[in-house]
Amino acid sequence: MAPFPCSARNSLNGSWPRLQAHDLSHTSNLHSFVMASAGPPYISAGKIRELVSMLDVINVVEKGLADFSNGKVVQPVRSFLNTTEHGGFLGVMPAYCYSSNCLATKVLTLYTDNESKGVPNIQAIVVQMDPSTGSVIALLDGVTITNMRTAAASAVALKYTKPPQSDLTLCIVGSGVQARAHAEALREICSYKEIRVWGRNLERIQKCVADIGGDAVNAKPYQDLRTACEGADIIVTVSMAKEPIVKGEWLKEGTVILSVGACLPDWRELDDELMNNSLVIVDSRAGAMKEAGDILLSKCDIYAEVGEVVAKGPVNMETARSHGKKFILFKSLGLAIEDAVTGQLIYEKFNQK
Ligand SMILES: NC(=O)C1=CN([C@@H]2O[C@H](COP(=O)(O)OP(=O)(O)OC[C@H]3O[C@@H](n4cnc5c(N)ncnc54)[C@H](O)[C@@H]3O)[C@@H](O)[C@H]2O)C=CC1
Numbered sequence: 607m608a609p610f611p612c613s614a615r616n617s618l619n620g621s622w623p624r625l626q627a628h629d630l631s632h633t634s635n636l637h638s639f640v641m642a643s644a645g646p647p648y649i650s651a652g653k654i655r656e657l658v659s660m661l662d663v664i665n666v667v668e669k670g671l672a673d674f675s676n677g678k679v680v681q682p683v684r685s686f687l688n689t690t691e692h693g694g695f696l697g698v699m700p701a702y703c704y705s706s707n708c709l710a711t712k713v714l715t716l717y718t719d720n721e722s723k724g725v726p727n728i729q730a731i732v733v734q735m736d737p738s739t740g741s742v743i744a745l746l747d748g749v750t751i752t753n754m755r756t757a758a759a760s761a762v763a764l765k766y767t768k769p770p771q772s773d774l775t776l777c778i779v780g781s782g783v784q785a786r787a788h789a790e791a792l793r794e795i796c797s798y799k800e801i802r803v804w805g806r807n808l809e810r811i812q813k814c815v816a817d818i819g820g821d822a823v824n825a826k827p828y829q830d831l832r833t834a835c836e837g838a839d840i841i842v843t844v845s846m847a848k849e850p851i852v853k854g855e856w857l858k859e860g861t862v863i864l865s866v867g868a869c870l871p872d873w874r875e876l877d878d879e880l881m882n883n884s885l886v887i888v889d890s891r892a893g894a895m896k897e898a899g900d901i902l903l904s905k906c907d908i909y910a911e912v913g914e915v916v917a918k919g920p921v922n923m924e925t926a927r928s929h930g931k932k933f934i935l936f937k938s939l940g941l942a943i944e945d946a947v948t949g950q951l952i953y954e955k956f957n958q959k
């Protein structure tokens with residue numbers, strides 16, 4: 607049955623009035639009563655971190671990506687509108703998947719210089735619905751979900767492309783929110799002899815290094831980007847750059863690049879040499895052909911979707927070399943299904959408590 611009696615919601619203004627006595631006759635369980643009287647729960651950042659681990663999120667995102675590439679997900683390429691006068695964007699990201707029993711939409715805003723205003727550059731809310739009725743079952747903190755599922759998607763890509771050696775050097779390009787989330791998620795997949803963190807501002811790099819775990823995880827600050835990239839086995843780019851900042855000529859053969867920034871068609875983080883020498887794996891071909899500036903402007907080829915790689919098995923440098931490539935690169939743009947499966951997992955754990 608629906609999680610709340612029809613009469614509990616005011617159909618004119620969509621508000622959630624308090625339960626009326628006569629509604630109880632339609633209400634057969636406590637869950638329905640609570641939903642009807644208080645409206646859908648809001649699951650906060652702190653609660654989300656209590657309910658799910660990064661590994662939990664990596665596991666559901668891996669299945670979500672495989673389902674996506676297998677045609678089991680209904681999801682349009684997201685739509686972005688510009689708030690031109692304020693230099694920002696609003697994005698809407700709906701997804702439905704029968705096999706993961708999830709229906710959700712994320713609404714997000716992307717601004718690039720909110721720091722001076724004391725708010726994050728990316729803000730979001732996830733609206734989770736019951737696929738069988740369309741009823742809203744929860745509102746969830748979308749910033750935490752975005753941080754965790756984005757880093758989880760990169761972790762899935764790394765799981766299927768990781769270099770064979772055991773003591774790896776990870777270079778993180780950017781020292782913001784995603785830098786921290788990626789340090790956490792990528793440590794679930796490999797161990798590192800050094801984690802290099804590059805940024806433009808020493809104080810912020812040092813803060814990021816400390817937040818990641820400092821000496822305990824061999825994290826070190828780097829102020830020169832070329833030095834940070836040279837010799838790295840894995841490079842994750844999580845900056846707000848709009849021009850290419852990482853150059854292919856700096857990298858050693860066999861480097862795995864997880865490219866997370868530059869999510870708009872005229873934004874870049876990586877130069878043409880890097881893109882054209884990489885075996886490129888994307889989260890969504892359709893998304894990449896609309897939004898990925900590094901792919902569109904370098905005119906590089908796309909090898910596969912990461913969900914196809916999950917289904918078929920790991921890709922290594924032998925595959926890359928057989929395609930005439932020196933690097934393996936995952937281009938992440940962010941998919942609504944990643945939010946939907948993560949939101950559903952959090953909602954289910956919330957209800958088990
Ligand atoms: N693929 C995906 O699913 C997602 C991608 N993103 C992208 O990841 C990137 C990082 O996001 P957050 O960590 O949340 O942002 P943030 O604002 O917390 O951090 C951005 C970092 O980039 C640096 N930066 C800003 N302008 C730069 C420039 N011109 N050159 C070099 N560095 C610059 C900042 O100093 C900061 O260290 C953004 O490009 C964002 O759009 C974010 C969420 C999801």
Ligand SMILES: O=C(O)C1=NCCCC1
Pocket residue numbers: 714716728752869939940941
């Ligand atoms: O998928 C997301 O969420 C985002 N992708 C690109 C940048 C803004 C957030």
